Amino acid sequence: MTRVAEPIGIPASHRGNVDAQRNTxxxxxxxxxxxxxxxxxxxxxxxxxxxxxxxxxxxxxxxSLQKWNxxxxxxxxxxxxxAKVLTSPATGQxxxxxxxxxxxxxxxxxxxxxxxxxxxxxxxxxxGFFRSIYFLPVVTSWxxxxxxxxxxxxxxxxxxxxxxxxxxxxxxxxxxDPFWAMPSVIMASAWKDLGFVMILFLAGLQAIPHTVLExxxxxxxxxxxxxxxxxxxxxxxxxxxxxVLSLINGFQVFDQAYVMSYGTAATASTxxxxxxxxxxxxxxxxxxxxxxxxxxxxxxxxxxxxxxxxGQRKWVHSE
Numbered sequence: 001m002t003r004v005a006e007p008i009g010i011p012a013s014h015r016g017n018v019d020a021q022r023n024t025x026x027x028x029x030x031x032x033x034x035x036x037x038x039x040x041x042x043x044x045x046x047x048x049x050x051x052x053x054x055x056x057x058x059x060x061x062x063x064s065l066q067k068w069n070x071x072x073x074x075x076x077x078x079x080x081x082x083a084k085v086l087t088s089p090a091t092g093q094x095x096x097x098x099x100x101x102x103x104x105x106x107x108x109x110x111x112x113x114x115x116x117x118x119x120x121x122x123x124x125x126x127x128g129f130f131r132s133i134y135f136l137p138v139v140t141s142w143x144x145x146x147x148x149x150x151x152x153x154x155x156x157x158x159x160x161x162x163x164x165x166x167x168x169x170x171x172x173x174x175x176x177d178p179f180w181a182m183p184s185v186i187m188a189s190a191w192k193d194l195g196f197v198m199i200l201f202l203a204g205l206q207a208i209p210h211t212v213l214e215x216x217x218x219x220x221x222x223x224x225x226x227x228x229x230x231x232x233x234x235x236x237x238x239x240x241x242x243x244v245l246s247l248i249n250g251f252q253v254f255d256q257a258y259v260m261s262y263g264t265a266a267t268a269s270t271x272x273x274x275x276x277x278x279x280x281x282x283x284x285x286x287x288x289x290x291x292x293x294x295x296x297x298x299x300x301x302x303x304x305x306x307x308x309x310x311g312q313r314k315w316v317h318s319e
Contacts, residue, residue, distance in 0.1 A: 064292040069285035081292035091293065093268070094276040100182055101189075101257075101272065102250030108190040109246050110239075113197025118227070120198065121205045131202075135195035142192070146259035149188035150175060181266030185257050192256075193249065197242055204238030205231065236316045244308055251301055254278070273297050 064081055066074040085091050120131055137145060152159045153174035161171040175184040208231055216226045232239075254274040261270045271279075273293070280290035 060291045061295065064288060064295055066288045068287045070281070070287055071285075077288055081288040082296065085289050085293045085296060090271075090276060091273075094271050094273045097182065097270060098251055098253065098272045098274075101186060101253050102247060104183065104186040105189055105250045105253075106243065106246045108186065109193050109197045110242055112190065112194050113242065114201050114235075116194060116198040117201030117205055120202055131198075134198055137192045138195040140192070142255035143259055145192045146188055146256040149184070149191070149256075150260045153184050153187075175260045176264045176266055178266045178269040181261045181264075181270045185253070185260055185270055188256050188260065189249075189253065193246070197246070200238055200242055201235065204235045208234050233317055240308070240312050240316045244305060247304060247308070248301065251297075251304070 063074075065076065065078055067077040067081070068074045116134055120127055120134075124130075153161075155161065155171070155173045155176050158174070160174070164171050172180045174180050212230060212234070213226055216230050221229070252274055253272050257270040257272055257275055258278070261267060262275070274297075277290045277293050277297075280286045280293065
């Protein structure tokens with residue numbers, strides 16, 4: 001019987017490891033080769049992301065440490081821009097206005113979108129037509145939507161005030177009144193985004209197994225009980241997504257507030273954080289303070305979103 005020569009200079013206790021490494025080395029080479037191919041195909045999108053996203057973020061961070069008016073040379077300011085923004089009463093008022101908008105906007109789109117989804121998920125005639133009608137504002141420009149609502153809510157000769165006057169009800173100044181300006185912006189914003197939220201909830205409703213609802217019906221559950229105790233808990237992942245997206249949209253409100261009330265007597269009551277950034281940049285030429293406020297606001301958004309992801313474990317159910 002021929003005996004295979006053992007490797008010289010390698011202890012017997014380590015020979016198994018050497019053989020294992022020899023056997024797995026081709027697999028490692030294939031894995032490494034696959035990794036390089038993955039990087040090769042990801043390179044175009046990665047380079048684009050770096051040029052158009054990460055690079056501008058770094059430039060804006062550098063700009064936030066400068067005193068600049070978009071025309072003259074930059075002057076080093078350090079953290080003075082952040083100090084000015086944090087101690088400015090205008091920043092606090094803009095943040096309060098943004099919170100006011102978000103608190104009014106998120107519940108409306110959540111409840112309204114869920115209600116529309118339940119209606120579109122039922123057996124009614126013309127569901128496809130109504131889905132298209134409700135989704136049409138979503139694909140419409142924000143400027144167009146804001147102009148339409150500005151016309152509808154015009155203090156004089158507006159359609160809404162004409163109807164209220166015919167009914168003998170008070171006719172508010174809407175977007176020109178400091179008290180009613182923000183509710184006007186909230187109504188326009190909610191009307192535009194209801195269709196998008198409806199589609200999200202409709203997808204969630206259609207993903208619920210019919211057998212679960214049938215079992216609840218057989219057990220004697222009413223329609224409300226089937227919704228509240230079966231459908232709504234199973235919609236928690238969709239609800240979480242809707243809340244996150246709606247909060248982000250609420251914090252970033254700009255177009256509708258600018259078109260509907262900017263330059264009127266109600267400008268101060270609809271001055272959101274993004275509008276404040278716009279004013280600091282293009283109206284006052286304080287670009288450093290504007291970018292500093294942008295970074296502070298970005299941090300707030302990250303914290304709010306992170307808090308939601310942390311809390312989802314307590315109320316979001318995957319099954």
